[in-house]
Amino acid sequence: MSMIDVKGLNFAFGQGELRRQVLTNIHLSIETGEIVILTGPSGSGKTTLLTILGGLRLATSGSVVVLGEQLVRSETSTRIAVRRQTGYIFQQHNLFLSLTATENVCMALELHDLFSEKERVGLARQILTQVGLEERLEYRPQQLSGGQRQRVSIARALVSRPKIVLADEPTASLDKNSGHEAVEILRNLAKQNGTTILIVTHDYRILDIADRIINLEDGIIK
């Protein structure tokens, strides 16, 4: 079953004179549990495609079916539903400086009425342990290294067991070792849970973790 199914997607920024075509006739299908890396030159439209797939940007032509929901011309509520089942990892960790690692991870669980406070804390500690931060559960972001922070944000993206994880240059702010370590952890956890992952990256050192590599040039998949 495909988690993500894109057919004939076109996307442009701006209107009239300022109109700028960014994505042209995109066809893309990603199966459950697949790990796909999307590469391409700067300005080729990788981030734009990722935000459309994550329900963060609205497309108006073609077909984008994610988790069985059509996102083209969709209602905000549909896109919010997709967001809630998707984990996001950004280039920056975007953690609340006032919250401990555990509390930051819990933010992803407080969205769902499924757990008690105790269960949330338990799940957060469990996933933090899996990303190798069992010694740092109650540390705040400023007491952690860059690689550790990014691992907290990976834990935050994965803790609610999303079906899809979208990551945009997750290693760009990390050195080679911690960058590779972080995506290694991401891949292992995803494989255990059958999570589908799409990573946008320029970082050729991490291409080895992918099942498939897609190249985007000037808004066209090569």
Added chain:
Amino acid sequence: MSGVPPALFAARLAWRQLIYDKPKLLAATLGVLFACVLVFMQLGFRDSLYTSASSAPLKMQGQLFLLHKQTEALWRPVSFERSILMRALGLPAVRRVVPLYMSLGQFKNMDTHIQRTLMIYGYDPTAELIHIDDFATFRSELQRQDTALFDVTSRPEFGPIKELIASGRDITEINGRKVKLVGTFNMGTTFAADGNVVMSDLNFHRVFPSRSLDQIDIGFVLLAPGADIAAAQAALLRLVGQEVQVLTYEELVRFEQAYWENSAPLGFIFGFGTLMGLIVGMVIVYQILFTDIGNNIPQYATLVAMGYSQSYLRNIVFASSIYLAVFGFLPGMALSTLLYQVAERSIFIPFPMTLGRIASVFFFILTMCALAGLLAIRKLKSTDPADMFS
């Protein structure tokens, strides 16, 4: 970690954010505290002015009162013909009419010999126009030449009169004339008069020789027991309404309060001061909330990407503003209570810290903080999660 219900998750996040940054918390708290104290003091001064302004009419005993049409305030009455008051005797319901004379006079401090202005009331001591405890015991002495009663709530600049009388030094000068103080009473100072003296109408004439007893300041109309005040007022108006105003007791008190509230720009000044305090407080709280949202845009956008709604973000800001209101209000109220006591001791005008006052100031502060939150929330519009990936 306690069991916080999901509806309060935003409030809990706001709390954690707020107490994490101590300098910011201190600055915001001080801003709210400042506004709070300012509002408490402005309202305190305004109310004490109004209550003290009516301390004289509150003590006046009579059912109906005649005032010259041009009299704007009791502390500076325009005199009118005594014969007008006498005409009231023509009504069957009227038991007795008594004129009251009042004028600002110079009272000499017995120790320092410094003259200071106070209000002097004169009336026939066989009547009790002004409520004075144990008045009957002073009555015969007041009827003697050059005697007076002194209001012990007068400002201390007049001297420790009660102690002086007790030690036998009871002669001072009023308008340069030697007068014997035969006792004390309680009335209360006003913004118009720092002190009060009561004497007989004849002694009043001795102290103010230029004032004829035919020109009176307030006409007291004492009705027969059980008489209908409204009917008597209507009848009196027909009789003397051309020349004077006829007020009931309640109208007299209101009359004096309304003067301070309306004719003098005091109500406006205090209202303006209150508003200024609230605006300054609002700007401080707004600035802090706004900066805080700005510093957390990536985090908030991440929450939106996860599936949090805009209303969750708004609740974070609102919860912060309410915390700040409470944080600033509690010490603000404590400090204001202290300042009220200081004010009461130094200007001798009551400054009550009432529950109603506390409730209304808290309401003002809460509104101020909520408005600041409302303004700061506009900054949340820049939390577009699509901009997070770049």
